[in-house]
Amino acid sequence: MADFALAVDVGGTKMAACLVSPDGTVTAHRTTPTPNGDTEQVWAALADLLKIVAGHERIVGVGVGSAGAPPPP
Template identity: 50%
Template sequence: MTDHVLALDVGGTKIAAGLVDAQGSVVRRAVRPTPAHDAELAWQAVADLVTEVLDGAVPSAVGIGSAGPVDTDA
């Protein structure tokens, strides 16, 4: 059985997901725009990407990168 890692990048303009094998090769990847100003839709997009990228695989680890909240009025 090959270990896989699920990688997620949740950003302000796009959400990216990838499945990487033990040798560091990207097995599958997908990208979608981040729904603006709607956290519920953004998290649904994350869930949809994860389902698409995993395609039944069970990762041994998950890595998530995300910027913190940004206050453009500050």
């Protein structure tokens, strides 16, 4: 089983994620609008996005880009 990394961008209008193989190939990617609601909605949408992109792959690293951090759920 290969080890993959997740790259995540959390922005004010959209969130994006991609799955990156050990050789640097993007094997899956997806974007979704960032909810305008409360923090719980943002975290839930992000969790759903990551589940879709990561699938059942083994994730060994995560990189996140964001203009700021929402409070934890």
